[in-house]
Amino acid sequence: MLYQVVIPAAGQGKRMKAGMNKLLIELQHQPVIIHTLKVFEQDDDCRGIIMVVNEAERPLFVELLKKFGIKKVISIVSGGIERQHSVYNGLQAVKEGEIVLIHDGARPFIRLEKIHELVKEAQEHGAAIPAVPMKDTVKKVRNGMAEETVERSSLWAVQTPQAFRVSLVLEAHKRAQEEGYIGTDDASLVERMGKKVKIVEGDYRNIKLTTPDDLLFAEAILSLKEAR
Numbered sequence: 001m002l003y004q005v006v007i008p009a010a011g012q013g014k015r016m017k018a019g020m021n022k023l024l025i026e027l028q029h030q031p032v033i034i035h036t037l038k039v040f041e042q043d044d045d046c047r048g049i050i051m052v053v054n055e056a057e058r059p060l061f062v063e064l065l066k067k068f069g070i071k072k073v074i075s076i077v078s079g080g081i082e083r084q085h086s087v088y089n090g091l092q093a094v095k096e097g098e099i100v101l102i103h104d105g106a107r108p109f110i111r112l113e114k115i116h117e118l119v120k121e122a123q124e125h126g127a128a129i130p131a132v133p134m135k136d137t138v139k140k141v142r143n144g145m146a147e148e149t150v151e152r153s154s155l156w157a158v159q160t161p162q163a164f165r166v167s168l169v170l171e172a173h174k175r176a177q178e179e180g181y182i183g184t185d186d187a188s189l190v191e192r193m194g195k196k197v198k199i200v201e202g203d204y205r206n207i208k209l210t211t212p213d214d215l216l217f218a219e220a221i222l223s224l225k226e227a228r
C-alpha cells in the first residue's frame with residue numbers, strides 16, 4: 001500500500017542544548033535528518049516525502065538533500081510555533097492518496113517492517129500508531145511531591161510514525177486548529193473526535209533524539225547496525 005510521509009523538522013532542539021537544530025547533528029558523518037529520510041527514500045511504497053522546516057534553514061536542508069541524493073522529497077513547507085502547527089502545514093501539501101504517515105525527523109531508527117505494518121493497520125482502522133509498554137513507574141507530581149502513582153499495566157509510551165487515512169487526520173487537525181486545541185501527538189487529535197486509534201507494538205530502539213544522552217544511545221544503535 002503506497003503512502004506519503006510528513007516529516008516535521010522545524011523544531012529548535014532546545015532540550016538537546018546543542019545551540020542548533022538537533023536534526024543537523026551528525027551521527028557517523030551523516031546529519032540525523034538524513035538517517036531518517038533515507039529510510040523512506042529506500043522504501044518503494046513511499047510515494048513522497050513532505051518536509052517541514054524552519055524557513056531560515058531551508059537552504060541548508062535543500063543542500064543536504066542534494067548532497068545525500070534524497071530524491072523523494074516532493075515538497076518543503078514552513079514550520080510553525082508548535083509541532084502541531086508544523087504538521088498541519090505539512091498536511092496541506094499531501095497529494096491525493098489514501099494513507100499518510102507523520103514521522104518525527106528526530107526518530108532516525110524507524111524500521112521498514114514497522115512502517116509497512118502501520119500502513120496496513122491504518123488502512124484497516126483509519127489510524128495506527130506505534131507504542132511500547134512503559135518500563136518505569138509513572139507518578140503524578142505536584143510541588144515536587146509524589147501525588148499519585150499511575151497504574152502502569154495500561155500505560156504505553158507512544159512513538160511515530162503515526163499512520164492515518166488522509167481525510168481523517170486532515171479533519172482532526174482542522175478541528176483542533178478551529179478549537180485552539182494543541183496535542184503532543186497527532187493521534188490525540190483523532191481520539192478527541194471519538195475515533196479509535198490502533199496501537200501497534202513499537203520498538204524500544206525507535207527513540208526520539210531529545211536530550212544529549214539520547215545521542216549516546218544513538219551511537220550505540222548505529223554501531224550495532226554496522227556490526228551486523
Ligand SMILES: Nc1ccn([C@@H]2O[C@H](COP(=O)(O)OP(=O)(O)OP(=O)(O)O)[C@@H](O)[C@H]2O)c(=O)n1
Pocket residue numbers: 007008009010011012013014015016022023052079080081082083084086087104105106107208209210
Ligand atoms: N515547532 C516545531 C516543533 C518540533 N518540530 C519537529 O517535531 C519533531 C519532534 O519534536 P521535538 O523532539 O520536541 O523537537 P524540538 O521541538 O526541536 O525539541 P525541543 O522541544 O527540545 O526544542 C522534531 O523532528 C522537530 O523538528 C517541528 O517540526 N516544529
Ligand SMILES: C[C@](O)(CO)[C@H](O)COP(=O)(O)O
Pocket residue numbers: 083104157158159160184185186208
Ligand atoms: C509525537 C511524539 O513523538 C510521540 O511521542 C511526541 O509527543 C513528540 O513530543 P515533542 O515534545 O514534540 O518532541
